[in-house]
Amino acid sequence: MSGHPTPETGQSPGGRHLGELKKGERARVTGVDERGVVTTLPEGELERRMIEMGLVEGSHVEVLHEAFPGRDPIAIRVNEHTLALRRAEARAVRVAPAA
Amino acid sequence: MSVLDSALPPRIALVGNPNCGKTALFNALTGSRQKVANYPGVTVERKIGHFVSPLGRRVQVIDLPGTYSLRARSPDEEVTRDVVLGRFSHEDSPDLLVCVADATNLRLNLRLVVELKRLGRPIILALNMMDAAEKRGCRIDAAALSAALGVPVVPTVAIRRGGVQPLLEQIDGAMAMATDAAENPASCGWSEPSSRDLRAYHQEVEGLLAGCVADAGLPPLATRRVDAVLLHPVFGLAFLFLVLFLMFQAVFAWAEAPMNLIDGAVSGLKDWVAATLPDGALRSLLTDGIIAGVGSVVIFLPQILVLFFFILVLEATGYLARAAFLLDRLMGGVGLHGRAFIPLLSSFACAVPGVMAARTIENRADRLATIMIAPLMTCSARLPVYTLLIAAFVPDRPLLGGLVGLPGLVMFALYAAGILSALAVAFVLKGTVFKGAREPLLMELPAYRLPNPRDIALGLFERAKVFLARAGTTIFALMIVMWFLASFPGAPEGATEPAIQYSIAGMIGHALEPLLAPIGFTWQIAVALVPGIAAREVAVGVLGTIYALSESGDALQSSLAGALAASWSLPTALSLLAWYVFAPQCVATLSVVKRETNGWFWPAVMFVYMITLAYGASFITYRVALALL
Structure with a gap:
């Protein structure tokens, strides 16, 4: 499983992000880029947290559950573990269809 | 400091992700020989215990709050970072780090191990919950992992009897090495990792997994099925x-x-x-x-x-x-x-x-x-105040066909x-004051597990100990002070009123009376609220004293309820209930807020806003009740 070492090169224009996946959809992470996500965190912090929680280039994700109301936050499977996050921040994770 | 030239026992620290079974391992190592430094939250305090190793060495062990990285994000993770890096001025860094990893979820756990390795300190990796990992079809080559990481790796099952024996045996050996290492301390190689470093750690973990894990096993289907119901938007x-x-x-x-x-x-x-x-x-x-x-x-x-x-x-x-x-x-x-x-x-x-x-x-x-x-x-x-006032003033009338009562x-x-x-x-x-977006939610949902009775029992024992210690110290001292205020000076000769009327507490109550009259409080309530500032529940006992009742417990409750029903109006009782919903009557809470926020500002804000709410709510309740009843 070899990922793209830098987020800049892993980008495919017009690609989707994790925040727009529906329940049951599977995908592969192609990049983490926090630009465009409103957050209280200092610059670069959200990206680092995402990587620490396993959301890094090459990881396999699947949306398992959606909370109420507004189908938000979501619970996703990341390789072997399950992670809860809000759709707003999930926008920082770019994905491509699972191979 | 070398472990040999020190009179202190060698210290090991347990570090790991949240939910990796670290506390269970700590309990398995130390049994009941453990203590928490202060009032415990839900595993956010630092716990210290000790055990005797197979070679007869007494070892102190610290259970640190779970963390995903050393880049501490919350106050409890800062504790972990500062202990591991030896940043606390009053103690050295631990002689040995036992890194606890959930064997069923190695990828995330190994990331922290790779980061901790950068510290250049002696480490043992404990692969915890090996039984669950094997059941899941996960095959981990511990020897290969040990060789690849360059640290001892031992499988453990914290919840099984004898399940930590391999770790105990390893600790003695590692302690001897730790002593050598302490004489030639490696320079601390940790600095806050950039996102590039984190990706490199991740690559390293992928390499380790490829070389040492034959089959990562399946993610637990049972958890997923249970969650389909328990995380359902409606049923959940x-x-x-x-x-x-x-x-x-x-x-x-x-x-x-x-x-x-x-x-x-x-x-x-x-x-x-x-x-x-x-x-x-x-x-x-x-x-x-x-x-x-x-x-x-x-x-x-x-x-x-x-x-x-x-x-x-x-x-x-x-x-x-x-x-x-x-x-x-x-x-x-x-x-x-x-x-x-x-x-x-x-x-x-x-x-x-x-x-x-x-x-x-x-x-x-x-x-x-x-x-x-x-x-x-x-x-x-x-509760005791609510129970007392409800018993005194709320008639026991069944509602909804006896399904619920009015009380x-x-x-x-x-x-x-x-x-x-x-x-x-x-x-x-x-x-207003805390404006801004919310902190992101990035939270692991651990696989469901059956709770281990020993860990629950030890947790409860810890709570009981701390609560009783508080009752035996702070509250004990307050009670003596309150008794003194309520007893001295004694009643003069031929006094007809209860003795507390003439005491210091009585004087304070009478002085407060004009302030509390607009919300319908009598001087007796004012007197009871004086010690009630220290601890809410004390007010019941004081009311018992004021109404010169000799019973205690249930008997006091019922006879006091009768006395109150006879001497207070309903608006007064309702006003007191409203007061109790809001009033900041607890010294222990204010002092813990002071400690947690490092200063008097926030406890002062809390006191002022709560007492304002209490007075306002009581005033409205009293006035509305007077007008309506």
């Missing part, structure tokens, strides 16, 4: 509210019998002392001051334990994280983080552990908002008033 929320409902039922139902036992024991002791000692100041101090006062607090122990039993079990099963997930959006409506659910739930037992549990909230504004509203949750110390409904309304006002205060705070 319904189940959560059912759990909370059962919990509060149990707090009352299960605790009743042991509370009666404690009550009987306290009265028995009081009678025995009264019969044994001659009449005088000493007898009065022992019976009216210490036994009655401390007894009135100890009686809550069963309720607190039942509540913590539920919290510990829910946490051990992995459900609490799900509750935070389910409530994140709803609590977000008032600007709170889903994680605030756990501190607020603890606050129903007592705000002190609730305020401390807020340490797991990363963002300072979110954390302060949670701390500020925690005391509005109806803690168990308010139960009033009790529910008081709880609801606390919760709703907390949400309203949070909304105001997040819209």
Whole structure:
């Protein structure tokens, strides 16, 4: 499983992000880029947290559950573990269809 | 410092991700030979214990809060970082780090191991929950992993008897090496990793997994199936509210019998002392001051334990994280983080552990908002006052065809008033002083597990110890002070009023009376509120003294209820109930807020806002009740 070492090169224009996946959809992470996500965190912090929680280039994700109301936050499977996050921040994770 | 030239026992620290079974491992190593430094939250305090290694070496072990990285994001993770890096001025860094990894979830756990390795300190990797990993079809080559990482790797099963034996054997060997290493300390190679470093760690972990794990096993299907129901937008929320409902039922139902036992024991002791000692100041101090006062607090122990039993079990099963997930959006409506659910739930037992549990909230504004509203949750110390006033003033009338009684409904309304006002205060705070977006939610949902009875029992034992220690020190001292204020100076010759009228407490009460008259409080209430500032529940005992009643416990409750019903008006009683929903009458809470926020500013804000709310609510309640009734 070899990922793209830098987020800049892993980008495919017009690609989707994790925040727009529906329940049951599977995908592969192609990049983490926090630009465009409103957050209280200092610059670069959200990206680092995402990587620490396993959301890094090459990881396999699947949306398992959606909370109420507004189908938000979501619970996703990341390789072997399950992670809860809000759709707003999930926008920082770019994905491509699972191979 | 070398372990040899030191008189202190060698120290090891347990470090690992949250939910990796670290606390279970700590319990397996130390048994009951452990203590917490302060009032415990939900595993946010640093716990210290000791054990004797197979070679007869006494080893001190520290259980550190779980973390995903050394880049501490919340106050409890800062504790972990500072202990591991030896940044605390009063202690050296540990001689050995035991890195605990959940074998069923190696990828995330190994990331932290790779980061810790950069420290250049002696490390043992404990692959915990190996049984679960094997059951899942996961095959880990521990020897290969050890060779690849360059640190000893031992499989452990913390919840099985003898399951930590391989770790104990390894510790002796590692201790000897740690001694050598301490003489030539490697320079600390840790600096805060950039996202590029983190990706490199990740690559390293992928390499380790490829070389040492033949089969990562399947993610637990059972957890996924259970979550399909428990995280369902409708059924999941319904189940959560059912759990909370059962919990509060149990707090009352299960605790009743042991509370009666404690009550009987306290009265028995009081009678025995009264019969044994001659009449005088000493007898009065022992019976009216210490036994009655401390007894009135100890009686809550069963309720607190039942509540913590539920919290510990829910946490051990992995459900609490799900509750935070389910409530994140709803609590977000008032600007709170889903994680605030756990501190607020603890606050129903007592705000002190609730305020401390807020340490797991990363963002300072979110954390302060949670701390500020925690005391509005109806803690168990308010219960005796609610029970007393409801018994005195609310007729036991069945409603809805006998399904609920009016007293139960009033009790529910008081709880609801606390919760709703907390949400309203949070909304105001997040819209003004704590403005800004919420901290992101990035929370692991651990696989469901059966709680281990030993870990639950040790957790409860710890709570009981801390609570009784508090009753034996702070409250004990306050009781003596209050008894003194209520007893001196004594009543003059030929006095017709109860003696407390003439005491210092009586004078303070009379001085406060004009201030409290607009909200309908009598001077007796004013006197009872003076010690009630220290601890809410004490007010009941003081009212008993004022109305010159000699009974205690249940008998006091029923005869006091009669006396109150005869001498207070209904608007006054309602006003006092409203006061109790809001009033900041707890020195312990204010002092823990001071400690957690490092200063007097926030406890002062809390005191002022709560007393303002209390006065306002009482004033409105009293005036409306006067107009309507």
